[in-house]
Amino acid sequence: MTESGLIIPSLDDMLAAHERIKPVIRRTPVRVSDHLNDLAGCQLFFKCENFQEPGAFKVRGAANAVFGLDDAQAARGVATHSSGNHASCLSYAAKLRGIPCNVVMPHTAPQAKKDTVRRYGGVITECEPSTSSREETFARVQAETGADFVHPYNDPRVIAGQATCAREFIEQVDGLDAVVAPIGGGGMISGTCLTLSALAPDCRVIAAEPEQADDAYRSFKAGRIIADDAPKTIADGLLVPLKELTWHFVSNHVSEIFTASEQEIVDAMKLAWRHLRVVIEPSSAVPLAAVLKNKGAFAGKRVGVILTGGNVDLDRLPWINA
Amino acid sequence: MTESGLIIPSLDDMLAAHERIKPVIRRTPVRVSDHLNDLAGCQLFFKCENFQEPGAFKVRGAANAVFGLDDAQAARGVATHSSGNHASCLSYAAKLRGIPCNVVMPHTAPQAKKDTVRRYGGVITECEPSTSSREETFARVQAETGADFVHPYNDPRVIAGQATCAREFIEQVDGLDAVVAPIGGGGMISGTCLTLSALAPDCRVIAAEPEQADDAYRSFKAGRIIADDAPKTIADGLLVPLKELTWHFVSNHVSEIFTASEQEIVDAMKLAWRHLRVVIEPSSAVPLAAVLKNKGAFAGKRVGVILTGGNVDLDRLPWINA
DSSP, rough: OOOOOOOOOOOOHHHHHHHHHHTTTTTEEOOOHHHHHHHTTSEEEEEGGGGTTTBTTTHHHHHHHHHOHHHHHHHHEEEEHHHHEHHHHHHHHHHTTTTOOOEETTSSOOOOHHHHHHHHHHEEEEEEEHHHHHHHHHHHHHHHOOOOOOOOOSSHHHHHHHHHHHHHHHHHHHHHHHHEEOSSSSSHHHHHHHHHHHTTTTTTEEEEEEEEEOOOHHHHHTOOOOSSOOOOOOOTSSSSOOOOHHHHHHHHHHHEEEEEOOOHHHHHHHHHHIOOOOOOHHHHHHHEEEEHHHHHHHTTEEEEEEOOBBBOOTTHHHHHHH | TTTTTTOOOHHHHHHHHHHHTTTOOOOOEEEEEEEHHHHHHHHEEEEEESSSTBBBBBHHHHHHHHSSHHHHHHOEEEEOOOSSSSHHHHHHHHHTOOOHHHHOOOOOSSSHHHHHHHTTTTTEEOOSSHHHHHHHHHHHHHHOOEEEEEOOSSHHHHHHHHHHHHHHHHSSSSOOOOEEESSSSHHHHHHHHHHHHHHHHHSEEEEEGGGGOOHHHHHHHTSSSOOSSSSSOOOOSOOSOOOOOOOOOOOEEEEEEEEHHHHHHHHHHIIIIIIIIBBOOOOHHHHHHHHOOOOHHHOOOEEEEEOOBOOOOOOHHHHHHH
């Protein structure tokens, strides 16, 4: 715990998390493409977290929280508010442990997201699409169930879980000069910082963010958290602001934050589909977009890119239905 | 060589091919999905040949032919007629060896296919979309260049190359009860038969074919090669007929041929994209479609599926533009 009362997860927490979640997660493979290397002017290594069973890296942090609970707390279950991958990954992890998962979600959330949570046994309580309604509803659900709140990123257990990805990555690929990951709330970037600052201190951690939701970029420049009201971007996993815990890692360990436009994100997504032949969601394409836009920063380097998720509505692709 | 004059590739040919092509090909990973296992009622293992650099298993056979040439023949290059993955994979392998590759292709072939061949340095000679024009044009090109003809599948070097895929597969996954692969001309199925009949004789080889191009199915039932005139299916890699060499393997070692309708192929393709999060072309979805249609044949088994290729026009997806 720091002076400010924050509990900063440590390397030991990451190592313990990895042991705890190994039976639940996949050691995802690393993809390469000579064609993308030629295009980028560097050697790119893509860690396929979209290949986790529920389709996103967030299963790491969620599973660490769920499988770290003592039996008494586990019996009361877990809860969160999210309409994205955290909700489905937490439901998935809870299902594997056989405990309840409650998710508070605005009734306006896409049906596909609700379906995924329910497929994994998550129980959805709908709220109005406002912060006050969400907080009120969540407080009620938590009071009724006694469920443990697992925040999507501002939780040391979650960050220690996400940090296991970078550990596998440096075991799989030697001599990475940099790892680039998307930044929204900062959970994956924080975990990456945790692991690399200890195990590969010469490897730079670079965050990539949509121009249209560039609050982390502006926070980084300003030296304090700046939160936007309602950013809009196709990279819908990256809408949320930094919080105290992720700000700790971002402000101390991130080398650089690059941004990319909506068109650059869509173009990079399509490039990844075409040349890596993997399905990634728009949020996951932001790092490749940022690399292609800032070739000078990566020229000749060995660059790791974390493909964070692959949950896409295949009936609505941005280059077809834009 | 058999009585009929066929040169049947042997297990040693496969082993030599594997050594020869290892620097050129990728040892592709195997994907699994709990969700697809639940759906199919068996344990599915998907070998991702779509992750080869040029996006298809055909790089194995093409590279074996190209890198097996002596220097004098290599200097005159290779040639083929194909408008599909064999043409681009042969061009790719030739480029890596630094030798010419001539491809005869109807002028009606899609621009994207021509672009891919040219990106890998292949030289295209266009012909009319008829067999006579193709043969005439090809004979002229071969006479002019002295290039070595590498048939897409009716060539022992090609089959020995494709056979390396099954060797990796059984090294990667223990105790497979069956391997299912698409059948068109039969190159991949023949290579799979070659390897498994020797190294895993208890593992059944099952072929999957579009209903609308079911000449291999009918040949299998009739006990002789039946070739269709101009079959039409979305699985455009599977339009070609069996030839003597592939018929040898199909008639001797294949346990079963299952067929799937166009809609079943498209549905399976979308399922693979959604749950495996990999981009596969329609031809590669036929085995999954066949498994889902014949669950009784696979119930409770460990079933390997070869995802043969991932070259798709992302602007025209069959479930959007059908």
